[in-house]
Amino acid sequence: MSAIVEEPDGAVEPVKVLITLHEGMDAMDVVGPLEVFSWAQHDKQNPETKAFRVVFAAANEHTTSAQGASFRAHMTFEDAMKRLPEIDVLVVPGGGTDQVLKAKGQPLPLIKHFAELQKKNPNRERTLMSVCTGSMFLAEAGLLAGLSATTHPDFITKLEILCSSVSLRDMAERCDVVEQRYVVNNLRFDLGEDEDQNPYIMTRKEYKDHKRRKSSSMSATSPIEEHPNGSGSGGRRPSSARKGSMSWKQSNNRRESVLKRMNLRLGGLRVVTTGGVTAGIDGALYMVGALVSDDAADEVARVMCHKWNKGMVVDGTDV
Structure with a gap:
């Protein structure tokens, strides 16, 4: 089922977003997407129509960022593992990645479990999004095989080396590492009859x-x-395709959409990686555009006084 559910009175249930926290993470990697999702509304005139609900998961109640700011988690990783089936978007910040990669600790198991849920049950549309060097976690988890990905410009080479090592470890395809604001794999604006006629x-x-x-x-x-x-x-190109919450709800209910999702990599899990730090804002705006509407994303960017810098979708350019 979709996380966007229309209640009898016409209300819309928010999309559930889980952001992971780890020691030494970059604060902006968390705050940027949080700010975007917090402002997003289905109706900009009605504050009761918030489109997203965001929660934090961490090993301990308080997590300290690289900047010295303390974040308080809503749940432990153990609780998050149990509640993952109800999560629609999992956001993984970067910063302080070396210790996590060395210990093979959280959020790596959480990321793997989230991907497994999608492969086992493609009926639900899920998104995995990393910010900055958070893409290192996705690579280590083996989820970038055959996909395209990006990270902070200073860590492009490091991500390439990690992806190469993982591909040898798992006997899997290589990842195409590119320098972009964000990269989207398994995009789904394919709700029209002809996916080549996509206006976005x-x-x-x-x-x-x-x-x-x-x-x-x-x-x-x-x-x-x-x-x-x-x-x-x-x-943009003419199209009968629809974008936004109704489109997303239909994509979770339509049999042909689910069947198509089953044949995509990772069971159709949408994988979004973003560039350095503030690029997480742009990636989150993309998600608002994909799950709510472009108008909603533009309104969030306006409120935040931010110019939405577009990224890349695999085989295409977001415009």
Whole structure:
């Protein structure tokens, strides 16, 4: 079932987000997504329509970040393991990763269990999102095999080395490590009949053509050149696909969507990795756009006085 449930009175149940905490994590990796999810609403005029509910899990009641700030957890990792079936989005911050990787400790078991839940039960749409060097945990857990991923620019090489080592360990495919604001695998805007007619992403070739036409239109006095798919150079491709909470609810209920999800990697688990520190804000805005609406994400960015820097979806560019 979907976490977005319409009650008889029309109310909408929030998406359940769990953020893991570990000693030495980067505070912004936690606070950035928390701020975004906390502001997101289905109706910006109605504060009662909050789209997300966020909770923290940690080994102890209090966890100290690299900046010396103390965060109080809502539950232990043991309790979180039991409650994972009801979680829709698992967010893993970076910072202080070496000790966790060396000890093979939490949140590694939690991450693996979350992925196993999706593979065993693809009926529910789940998302695993890492911030900054949190992608190291996903790599160590063997979840980036055959996917694309990013991390803090200063740690790109380290992630590549780790992914290479894990691929040899698990006899699995390599991960394509790229430098982006965020990278999305197993995206699902495929709710229209023709997934090629997706208004939210362009292929890389289309994106290059789009940038070229936009540059030309700024210096030319002639009318804006039409997009090959019918829209103006600054527009998106026409589509009957719907995006947002209704789309997400339908994707959890429609038989064909579930069957398609079963055939994706990791049972269709959406895997999002983000770049350094503030890139977690952009990744969280992407999630608001995917699970609520682009309008809701734009409104959050406006309230936060933040320019939404778009990232990359596998085989496409978010625009």
